[in-house]
Amino acid sequence: MKIPCRLLAAALVSLCLVAPARAHITPPVVLVSDRDAVVSLLAGARRFFVREVRLTAAEKQAIRQQTGWTPEDDFYRFYIGRDDQGRVVAATVFLTEFTIHGPVRVAVALGPDGKIKGATVVELTEETYPWVKPLLDRNFTREYVGRDARGTFAVSAGGGESMAQFYGQVVASLIQRAAALYETGVIKRGDAA
């Protein structure tokens, strides 16, 4: 039985190789649907619009200087809520950061003045969720309400090099990027009304 035993030994070694490969897969955790996030963040709106914006090279450069992040998508979509008179109540944009532990997706609501009205983490992964959950439980995104893209977006999650601190900063950065996008792609173009 020498040949099969060697083959089975090889199979066992291969099995050991499979395990770490599979371990890399971190299933996503969707905390809230896009519609629920829009409805929640645009509370008070009676009519809903989609505004899609393609940034110029100069606008991308301006955002990069402001936030250190260069927008790379073909276009960005804002969900805009208006009241019965057609006035903008708020706009919501979804942004994602791809980390080594999977994507972090955030919905951010901005007022017509460009100030943050609220933010919701909509998607994480099974791996990152436990790190972010303590922050979500204390509703940490509330701290950024009222700030615009020039505000400070620091996180206090126990400090140090903790994963909670790291992912809290990822979320905070996404909120700042959303504010910068709205300011550059909508307000400065005179389209916020």
Added chain:
Amino acid sequence: MNGWHLSTLPLSAKVFCTLFLVGIGCGALAAFVQASTAVGLSPTAVEASLAREMPMTQMQMHHGQMSGEKEITLGEISSAAKVWIRTPLLIQTSHTHLFGQTLIAGLLGLIFLFASVRESIKTVIVALPFVGTLLDIGGMWLTRFVSPSLSVLVIAGGTLFALGYALITVIALYDLWLRKERLA
């Protein structure tokens, strides 16, 4: 193969092969449930998760246009808690699944090489999990970058992998435990 058959393996090897096949089956079931809840099992659902996001406004018609706006109803915004697989996640998924599924297909094939079936049938069946894996992952890339309608390849690939696993498992288990031993 070379006089060696699953039916003539020692008990320890039979137990190993059986538990491996059962374990992979459990993993495949879990993967099926994960895929159905996170993405969906229809070509339309796969397309919604994988295809590039297209503008909802008139920007779709005029590529050079810098902005567009239109009124929508809330019904037009996705209410499903579904995952939208963007390119970086596609890269991550591809590298893990290509390694993982190919190794699994290889181990399934290794067991099946010792099954007592005609060589032509064995050749076809042993290829199914490999072809399924390539169709599955390749279909994801084609759906995103060539045509959303190619999402059907992802479903076909998954089905081929599952079919290959099922055939290999049924035949191998039959050989391992039910086929009467033949002395070489």
